[in-house]
Amino acid sequence: MARTADVTVIGAGLVGAATAVGLAEAGLSVDLYDAEFPGSGSTGAAMGHLITMDDTPAQLALTAYSCQRWRVLAPSLPEACEIDYCGTLWLASHPEELVGVRDRITAFAAHGVRAEVMEERRVREQEPNVCPGLAGAFWVPDDGVCYPPAVARALVDRAAALGAAVHSGERVTAIAPHEIHLANGSRRPAGAIVVAAGVHSPELIPGLPVVPRKGHLVITDRQPGLVRSQLIEFGYLHSAHALGSASVACNIQPRRTGQLLIGSSRELVGFDGRINRVLLNAMLERAAKFVPAVNSTRVLRTWTGFRPATPDKLPLIGRWPSLPDLWIATGHEGLGITLAPGTADLIVAGITGRPAPIDPSPYAPDRTMPTMTTAVA
Amino acid sequence: MRRVRHADVVVIGAGPAGLAAASAAAERGRSVLLVDQGLRPGGQIWRHRDEQALPSAARRLMARARNAGVKLVSGCRLVDAGSPNELVIDFRGRIDRHQTDAVIIATGARERFIPFPGWTLPGVTGIGGLQALLKGGLPVADTRIVLAGSGPLLLSVAAAVAQAGGRVQLVGEQAGAAALRRFAIRVLRDPAKLRQAISYRWACRSAPFRTDTWAVRAHGDGRLQSVEVSERGHLRSIRCDWLGIGSGLVPNTDLGQLLQCQVEHGAIAVDALQATSVAGVWAVGECTGVKGDEAATIEGEIAGRAAAGDAAGAGSTALQAARDSGRRFGRLLEETFAPRPEVLALATPDTILCRCEDVPMRSVDPGWTPRQAKLWARVGMGVCQGAVCGPSCTALFGWSANTVRPPLGNPSCGEWKSGLDSAD
Ligand SMILES: Cc1cc2nc3c(=O)[nH]c(=O)nc-3n(C[C@H](O)[C@H](O)[C@H](O)COP(=O)(O)OP(=O)(O)OC[C@H]3O[C@@H](n4cnc5c(N)ncnc54)[C@H](O)[C@@H]3O)c2cc1C
Ligand SMILES: Cc1cc2nc3c(=O)[nH]c(=O)nc-3n(C[C@H](O)[C@H](O)[C@H](O)COP(=O)(O)OP(=O)(O)OC[C@H]3O[C@@H](n4cnc5c(N)ncnc54)[C@H](O)[C@@H]3O)c2cc1C
Numbered sequence: 001m002a003r004t005a006d007v008t009v010i011g012a013g014l015v016g017a018a019t020a021v022g023l024a025e026a027g028l029s030v031d032l033y034d035a036e037f038p039g040s041g042s043t044g045a046a047m048g049h050l051i052t053m054d055d056t057p058a059q060l061a062l063t064a065y066s067c068q069r070w071r072v073l074a075p076s077l078p079e080a081c082e083i084d085y086c087g088t089l090w091l092a093s094h095p096e097e098l099v100g101v102r103d104r105i106t107a108f109a110a111h112g113v114r115a116e117v118m119e120e121r122r123v124r125e126q127e128p129n130v131c132p133g134l135a136g137a138f139w140v141p142d143d144g145v146c147y148p149p150a151v152a153r154a155l156v157d158r159a160a161a162l163g164a165a166v167h168s169g170e171r172v173t174a175i176a177p178h179e180i181h182l183a184n185g186s187r188r189p190a191g192a193i194v195v196a197a198g199v200h201s202p203e204l205i206p207g208l209p210v211v212p213r214k215g216h217l218v219i220t221d222r223q224p225g226l227v228r229s230q231l232i233e234f235g236y237l238h239s240a241h242a243l244g245s246a247s248v249a250c251n252i253q254p255r256r257t258g259q260l261l262i263g264s265s266r267e268l269v270g271f272d273g274r275i276n277r278v279l280l281n282a283m284l285e286r287a288a289k290f291v292p293a294v295n296s297t298r299v300l301r302t303w304t305g306f307r308p309a310t311p312d313k314l315p316l317i318g319r320w321p322s323l324p325d326l327w328i329a330t331g332h333e334g335l336g337i338t339l340a341p342g343t344a345d346l347i348v349a350g351i352t353g354r355p356a357p358i359d360p361s362p363y364a365p366d367r368t369m370p371t372m373t374t375a376v377a
Numbered sequence: 378m379r380r381v382r383h384a385d386v387v388v389i390g391a392g393p394a395g396l397a398a399a400s401a402a403a404e405r406g407r408s409v410l411l412v413d414q415g416l417r418p419g420g421q422i423w424r425h426r427d428e429q430a431l432p433s434a435a436r437r438l439m440a441r442a443r444n445a446g447v448k449l450v451s452g453c454r455l456v457d458a459g460s461p462n463e464l465v466i467d468f469r470g471r472i473d474r475h476q477t478d479a480v481i482i483a484t485g486a487r488e489r490f491i492p493f494p495g496w497t498l499p500g501v502t503g504i505g506g507l508q509a510l511l512k513g514g515l516p517v518a519d520t521r522i523v524l525a526g527s528g529p530l531l532l533s534v535a536a537a538v539a540q541a542g543g544r545v546q547l548v549g550e551q552a553g554a555a556a557l558r559r560f561a562i563r564v565l566r567d568p569a570k571l572r573q574a575i576s577y578r579w580a581c582r583s584a585p586f587r588t589d590t591w592a593v594r595a596h597g598d599g600r601l602q603s604v605e606v607s608e609r610g611h612l613r614s615i616r617c618d619w620l621g622i623g624s625g626l627v628p629n630t631d632l633g634q635l636l637q638c639q640v641e642h643g644a645i646a647v648d649a650l651q652a653t654s655v656a657g658v659w660a661v662g663e664c665t666g667v668k669g670d671e672a673a674t675i676e677g678e679i680a681g682r683a684a685a686g687d688a689a690g691a692g693s694t695a696l697q698a699a700r701d702s703g704r705r706f707g708r709l710l711e712e713t714f715a716p717r718p719e720v721l722a723l724a725t726p727d728t729i730l731c732r733c734e735d736v737p738m739r740s741v742d743p744g745w746t747p748r749q750a751k752l753w754a755r756v757g758m759g760v761c762q763g764a765v766c767g768p769s770c771t772a773l774f775g776w777s778a779n780t781v782r783p784p785l786g787n788p789s790c791g792e793w794k795s796g797l798d799s800a801d
Contacts, residue, residue: 037749044752080753149752220790221760262790275783277459281797284790295791300760301782 005031008190012038016196017155022344024162035171039152045305058362064111066342082147090138097234212306220297224258316365384410392420394662394673395483401681403445465796472796486626486663493723500601518542525549525592536580549590634781651680672703733759
C-alpha cells in the first residue's frame with residue numbers, strides 16, 4: 001500500500017460515518033471500512049428519533065449537544081434523509097409521572113432545549129387520535145426524526161468527497177498495533193484506529209463492555225396525519241433503563257411517507273434476531289392503548305435490530321488502553337443515531353488534541369462501570 | 378378471545394396443486410383444512426364465477442375434495458406462522474390460530490414484469506391481471522387490446538379476450554421463432570397440452586401472433602393511448618385501450634421463506650416426495666417451479682399422500698414418472714421464455730422500477746445487494762413488499778429474493794396482534 005492513512009475507521013454505521021466526515025474535515029486522511037455497506041448494521045434497523053434524554057446529566061449533555069449539531073447538519077443533507085422536526089410528546093397516564101417535570105424543564109433549558117408541560121386538552125388538540133383520559137404530556141418541540149441509512153450513505157459520500165478511502169464489503173478480522181487484518185487475509189498499515197463497529201465491536205476488542213439489546217419495529221401503510229409528533233409513554237424511561245428484563249413501551253413515530261413506525265421493545269437474547277411474538281403482541285397492545293386507531297392501520301413488515309448496550313447506559317467514546325492510538329466510538333444503545341454527530345466531535349477532538357466541545361470524561365471507555373453481569377442481574 | 382383450532386394437515390392455496398394435495402390427504406383419513414384467499418377455489422387457472430363453466434378436470438378435482446371431506450375456506454389468508462405447527466389465519470377479518478402436524482404450501486406463482494418506458498401507465502396491466510379482470514366481468518367488447526410478453530399465458534388470455542368480444546390487435550411473443558418451434562414439438566407429444574393450445578389459438582384466430590416481438594414503450598396522456606412495439610426488428614405504433622404485459626411467471630415463495638424452507642433458484646426446494654428442507658412442511662405446484670396445472674396436480678397428489686403418512690403411495694413409479702416429466706416441461710418453459718437481452722435493456726433511467734415506492738431505475742446501482750437497494754432507495758419497501766419489483770430485479774440485476782418478514786399480506790394491526798401469542 002502506498003500510503004498509510006492518518007486514521008482508520010472500522011464501521012460505517014451512523015457513528016463511523018459521522019466520525020469519518022469529522023476527521024476528513026479536520027484535514028486528516030481517512031480509511032473507512034464496513035463489512036457490508038454504510039448503514040447496514042443497527043443504523044439500518046433504527047427508528048431515527050433525534051431525541052433529548054436526561055436519564056443522567058451526562059446523557060443530557062451529549063444528547064443536547066448532538067441535537068444542536070444535527071440542526072446544523074440537517075439543511076446540507078439530501079431529501080432522502082427525511083429530516084422532520086416533529087417534536088416528542090411524552091404521554092403521561094398518571095399525574096405522578098409528571099412530578100418533577102419542572103426540574104427537567106429547567107435542566108433542558110440550561111442546555112438550550114425548549115420543553116413544556118402540556119395539559120390534556122392541548123394534547124388532544126395536537127394529537128386528536130391519542131386516547132382520552134391522559135394526565136397530560138411533556139412536550140419537547142425541538143426533537144426530530146431522520147431516515148438513518150440514508151444519512152449514513154450521505155455522510156460516507158461526503159467523507160469520500162473530502163478524500164476518505166471507503167472500503168465497503170471489507171470485514172476487519174483483527175486489529176494489531178498500527179495494523180488491521182482483513183477477512184481476505186491481507187493486512188493494512190494504520191495510524192490511529194477508531195473502532196465504530198457497533199454491537200460487533202467486542203469481536204475486535206475482547207472484553208469491551210458492549211452487548212446486543214434487541215428491539216422490534218413494525219411499519220404500517222400510509223396514514224397521513226394519524227399521528228403528528230413522535231409519541232412516547234413516560235413508561236419508556238423505565239423500559240430503557242432496566243437492562244435485565246424484557247420490556248415494551250409505546251413509541252410511535254410519524255414518517256415523512258405518512259407511515260407509522262411503531263416500537264419499542266428491549267431484550268437481552270444475544271444475536272437471536274427472530275421475532276418474539278409474545279413481546280411483539282405486548283408492544284403493539286401498548287401502542288394501541290395510547291393510540292387506538294393504530295389497530296386499523298395495515299402492517300407491512302416487522303423487523304428486529306440490536307442496540308449496542310453498556311452496563312451504565314452511557315456510550316464508550318475515547319481512547320482504549322489495550323493498544324497505542326486505539327479509539328472507541330460505540331455503546332450508544334438506543335441513542336446512536338441521535339448521538340453520532342456529538343460522538344464524532346469528541347473523537348476528532350481527542351485525535352487532533354483540540355479542545356472538546358463538552359466534557360468527554362463521563363464517556364471515557366475505561367471508566368469504572370458495573371460489570372455486565374451485575375448490570376443485567 | 379382468539380380461538381385455537383387443530384387440523385392434521387393444513388394446505389395453503391386451493392389451485393390445482395392444493396386441491397389435489399388436500400384430497401389425497403383427506404382420503405387417507407386426515408382432517409384437512411384448505412385455505413385460499415380467493416373468493417372461490419381453483420387458483421389462478423381455474424378462477425371462475427360459475428363452477429359449471431369450468432373444464433371437466435377442474436370440476437372433478439373440486440368434487441373430489443368435497444367428497445373426501447376437505448374443509449375448504451375461501452377468502453381467508455395465512456398471515457403469520459410462528460412455526461410450521463402454529464399457523465395464524467385471517468378468516469375474513471377474524472383471526473384464528475391453527476395447530477397442525479403438516480403444512481402443504483401451494484401458493485402458486487406470480488407474474489414477472491420487465492420494466493419499459495410507460496409500463497406503469499393506467500391501461501397497462503399484467504396479462505394474468507387482465508385475465509382476472511375479464512373473469513370478474515370487465516367489459517372489453519369493441520375495445521382494442523394488445524398483448525405483449527412471454528409464455529403460454531399470452532395465448533390463453535388472447536383467447537379469453539376474443540371470447541369476451543375484445544379486439545386483439547396483436548399478440549407479441551418475445552421468444553424467437555426457433556425456440557418456439559422446439560417448444561411446440563414438445564407440446565405436440567402431449568395430447569392434453571396440444572388440445573389446449575389448439576383451442577386457444579382457434580378462439581383468438583383473428584389476432585395476429587408474432588414471435589420476436591415485444592413492447593418498447595407505452596404512450597398516453599394520463600392513460601394508455603398507444604404502444605410502440607418492436608416486431609421482428611421493426612418499430613411500429615399501435616393504438617389501443619389496454620396493453621397486457623408479462624414476462625412469464627415466477628414461483629411465489631413467500632410462505633416457504635417465512636417458514637425458513639430452503640429456496641433454490643427462486644423456487645422452494647423439494648425432494649422427490651415434495652418435502653421441503655423443514656420437517657412437516659411440503660410444497661407443491663408453481664411455488665416449487667413453474668410447470669403448469671397438470672404437473673401441479675401430480676405434485677399435489679404426491680405431497681397429500683406423503684403428508685398423510687403414505688410414503689409408498691407417494692413414491693409410486695407412475696406418479697414419480699409423471700412428476701419428472703412435469704419438471705422437464707418446467708425447464709423447457711424456463712429456457713424458451715427467458716427474458717431476452719433486448720427486453721432487459723428497455724428501461725431508461727426514468728423508468729419506474731418499484732411501483733409502490735415510485736423508485737426509478739436511476740436510483741439504483743446494479744452492483745448493490747437487494748438489501749442495500751431497499752435501505753438506500755426504498756426498493757421493495759411498499760405495500761407489496763417486493764412481490765412485483767423483486768422478480769424484475771432478479772431478472773435485471775441477478776439479485777436474490779427479498780427477505781420475507783411477518784406478517785404476510787398486510788393484515789390490520791389489530792387483527793394481526795390478536796393472532797400473536799400473548800403472555801397470559
Ligand atoms: C429497534 C431499534 C430502534 C432504534 N431507534 C433509535 C432512535 O430512534 N434514535 C436513536 O438515536 N437510536 C436508535 N437506535 C439505536 C441506534 O440504531 C444505534 O445506537 C446506532 O445505529 C449505532 O450506530 P453505530 O454506527 O455505532 O452501529 P452500526 O450502525 O451497527 O454500524 C456498525 C457498522 O460496523 C460494521 N462492522 C461491524 N463489524 C465490522 C468489522 N469487523 N469490520 C468492518 N465493519 C464492521 C457493520 O457492518 C455496521 O455497518 C435504535 C436501535 C434499534 C435496534
Ligand atoms: C396471474 C396468473 C394467471 C394465470 N393464468 C393461467 C392460465 O390462464 N392458464 C394456465 O395454464 N396457467 C395460468 N397460470 C399458471 C397457473 O397458476 C398454474 O399453471 C397452475 O394453476 C398452478 O397451480 P398452483 O396450485 O401451483 O397455483 P395457483 O393456481 O396459483 O394457486 C395458488 C393459490 O394460493 C392462494 N394463496 C397464495 N398465498 C396465499 C396465502 N398466504 N393464504 C391463502 N391463500 C393463498 C392463491 O389465492 C391461489 O388461489 C396463471 C398464473 C398466474 C400467476
